[in-house]
Amino acid sequence: MSTPGATPDPAPGRRTLHPASYIAPAAPGHPYRWLTEVPRPGERARSRLLEVGEVVPPVNVAEGLGLAEDGMAVLRRQVLSIDDEPVELVASYYPVEIARGTAITEFRRIRGGTPTLLAGLGHPPVRSVDRVSARVPTQEENAALRLPGDLPVLHTLRVVYGEGDRPIEVSVMAKAGHLYELQYEFGAGQQP
Template sequence: MPRPYTDPRTAHQKIAAKLRRQITRGDLRPGDALPSTPALMEEWGVAGTTVQKALLMLKEEQLLVGKRGKGVYVQGGTQQSISPMAYMAPAGAGESYRWLTEATKRSQRGTVELLNVEVVTPPFEVRQALGLAEDGQALLREQILSLDAEPTELTRSYYPLALAEGTAMMDRRKIKGGTPTLLAEKGYPPREFVDEVSSEIPTEDEVVALELPKDMPIMLTFRVVYSDDERPIEVSLLAKAAHKYRARYRLKVA
């Protein structure tokens, strides 16, 4: 028998959570009108101020919009699925970075903004994955990936210096086709990747970069990319807004 447990959240957080789930899973669609405040008050047994606080949370998340004299309507839609497999293969000769070409396939405009390139001592789990010593260093390339001018993913990718030194990866400029293409040209094509996906409380830089509303978690992917002989060639931390995006994996079962 499960032990007793009570939801510790406030009433307005519970209301927002239920409405958010209905929006992100498609039960409430863009353009749908929400029940009136009195109706929500009756449904939940709460005061009007509590309902308004719940609706304000979802307006800040751009999931709802108020129309003066008409009510509150769904503005956001279901979460967008992003398939990691679509981005792993190096771009073909003369092709753009796969983030851009995949966005075009979905009739979206993808952009990439390079934020930082520097040699750093990576975080503990990155050093472990790359097989670095405690004071080992790697190249960090940090970018913001956007869809239709909306910041979608903050990427922090680390590369072994032995692979990066003497290449365009060390320069603070974009690379035609992206780093996977450059590494493949050097003889280190991606052969396998391992993802660990978690829900995390965002740091300040993640909130700012992704323009997140208050109290919104992120979906954080810790990815290790391997080349031939299981050599790690890239370790990335990929942060996305948890209420807008989801990862889709399609794997064959032996």
Template sequence: MRSPTIVGRRQDSRPRHQQIAAELRAEIMSGDLEPGAQLPSTPHLVARFNAANATIQRALQALKDEGFVRGHAGKGVFVRDRRPLVVEASTYKSPDPRGYGYELLKVGEVTPPGDVAAALGVGGDDLVVMRHRLLVHDGAPVELSWSYYPVSIVAESPLAGRVRVRGGAPQVLAGLGFPQRHFSDRISVRQPTEKEVQELDLPPDVPVFRQFRVVYSDNERPVEVSVLIKGGHLYELSYHQPAE
């Protein structure tokens, strides 16, 4: 039996400092370099990666910007005791809400993006209510979100006003006769837009998670679509298979 031919194998064309940062980042995330561990010296890294000193310094600076390591003058570079913000994908809420808050950036009736209009089952010219928020954790921006609702459902509700919603959207929708029954998620990874880099204060070359969630009520009616953008250097998504 002939082995399949592998075609299109791409060479890594990233700048050398990005390649080196990626190798060290993977070792930190896997636990091979544990929290508190000192990274090898610059001469050691120069020899290991066959790279110039300046290239190693750029790689280390990238890891510092992302929060993976920190330098101590006269001592070296050490892995930070930094735990990722783990999100249970089944609820997409932090298991520990302490330290979280949000800023309501915009509320209003808008023409939805194409994928949102399709998911809500509205026409391309129909308006929906949008709530745009910035989530912060310990004072640092960690997520941008846009939530969209049919005007016919929420026009006279707190969701249409520029106020914090007591009890959250699920409680308001349930009170309007549209309780959440289930949802579907699509999660992808891409490079951030300029706006996302600025508002999430992202280091260079960091991708973002994009979550596209559709919430359904009775009779499979879509009542909410949310788009959430998170810095890929901060988060891990956690999935659990329920016991049968």
């Protein structure tokens, strides 16, 4: 069994990430789990918030949240980095009825991340479903991740469900495909 967070990969320069471990709320008073579990010893992880606001999300996000056509969601877009090198561009969307009037709508970092805040609001993350693909980066992803040339990105569409199988978050993530791989673990007989 592997440890949560990130572990070095034998391939030079490549890092293995364990995404399922980051959706759990952080311990009280601790930072967002990605910031503490992904960096290797001596590295410093950071998040830089780019945008917060109510938007009409892309179709795949609206479907994930169960929104009607032209339904609104709260967007939090950020870049996650290690030692000032961008790792991941993340756009996370939340149902307006959950997010409105909370720190999710404020342009500031949230101690423990949104999984911790959602749990505190009575919407703890119970499970997530990831759809992962490799594709050509958009211009925004290329610039934000400082990609050399036309290298592919790993694109993840994650739907996080709370109690009663209610979607509480949909995130669209892109990371450099030549630097990262994703590792998921499943027990025998479990559906991925």
